[in-house]
Amino acid sequence: MVVSPALPAYDPDHMDPPLLTDRLLGQTRHRSVPRDGVIFRAGSPARAVWHLLSGSVGLFRYGRGGEAVAIHQAQAGEYFAEASLHSERYHCTAVALRPSEMVELPAPAMRDLLATDPDFSREWIETLSRQLRQARLRVERLSLRSAQERVRHLLLTEGTGPRHRYVLPTTLKDLAATLGLTHEALYRSLAEMERQGLIRRRTGEISLA
């Protein structure tokens, strides 16, 4: 497999704090997952919460026609499948969009710690709150009618620095899925916005002009 990479620098604005996993030492399991590797499937027993160290993981549900619907894309530093603590089974399928490193946090151990460790509870509450805020932002973004407005919203809410620079986690194609657009529509919107001088693009990043 892959050798364990250095942890990304801790950035409190966009990452979950590392404290949580420290308290679970000895009960966690480290996993390296190759691109397109399945971490868990919808319907299987919910055993663990996950902490993504590097790479990128997509969470999908599937419609009647079997078409994938992207409901979340976890980035380095984030937790995913938090609902495992209060659910019997996973409600979605997790797939590594790139080679990824992650820590498996067994649900029983997590529940124990939540019941006994106030610091741990506080951290978990903050993590859930942060995720909730992000989910609500995504709801807001998807409620916008035009593709260009969604791109603009993405930059304004997720971009960093004065130019609201947004670094692509993976590919534009994946980004299109999280924006509720086809990749063609996204390509065209970006091209048009660049033509109009609204945004600036470099390989792997987008920012307001």
Added chain:
Amino acid sequence: MVVSPALPAYDPDHMDPPLLTDRLLGQTRHRSVPRDGVIFRAGSPARAVWHLLSGSVGLFRYGRGGEAVAIHQAQAGEYFAEASLHSERYHCTAVALRPSEMVELPAPAMRDLLATDPDFSREWIETLSRQLRQARLRVERLSLRSAQERVRHLLLTEGTGPRHRYVLPTTLKDLAATLGLTHEALYRSLAEMERQGLIRRRTGEISLA
């Protein structure tokens, strides 16, 4: 104002538990808000979390053109503005969509209780998890491309009983906003689905046929 109505029956599947407010006795404030009454505005200091007893509250953010974007619609029994605990200011504006009764839970008191009362922490974690799950469902719903699929998704995920009966919280117009549709598109989709025998409608409710 309005006389305090009877509390709705506690339904653990769709409501937040009443325990939380019990522990805050003496620090809460009851408020009756008329239709279109503003509970708080985006940008004002985040003083409290709210527990909605009856009625319906819409949470909005506003685009450049001043157009409202519905990001959430709180129902009786739910909490809203949970992020107040970890934020300086409200990120959205709350408006009563109907005459509503609610309890104001001051943020400092909430933080105290979270730091000292494990039961309270556990309840709050479950509340946040539930909200997060719902928000993710809404993301999934908004990612669906067709209006009919969104309606179907709504019934499947929010409907109750064998027929997935969904009781309209307020109006179809409000529902259209939460589905990311114009009200005309929703009307037409419902009419078409009923014509095709996919759904059944009565005043104030929709269900699968």
Added chain:
DNA sequence: CGTCGCATTGATATCGCTCAAATCCGGTGG
């Protein structure tokens, strides 16, 4: 009884989806 907002339906415009094809780019194997 008048008014206001919701519900509904019609006509038209438009944006994004679909299908299609060409190019680019990194990786792989000969």
Added chain:
DNA sequence: CCACCGGATTTGAGCGATATCAATGCGACG
């Protein structure tokens, strides 16, 4: 080193679903 391959990226053409604009009915409420 180069040919090949697969996936991402990009652009084109046409269509269809939804937005938009408009008009009407209807019920609640003052």
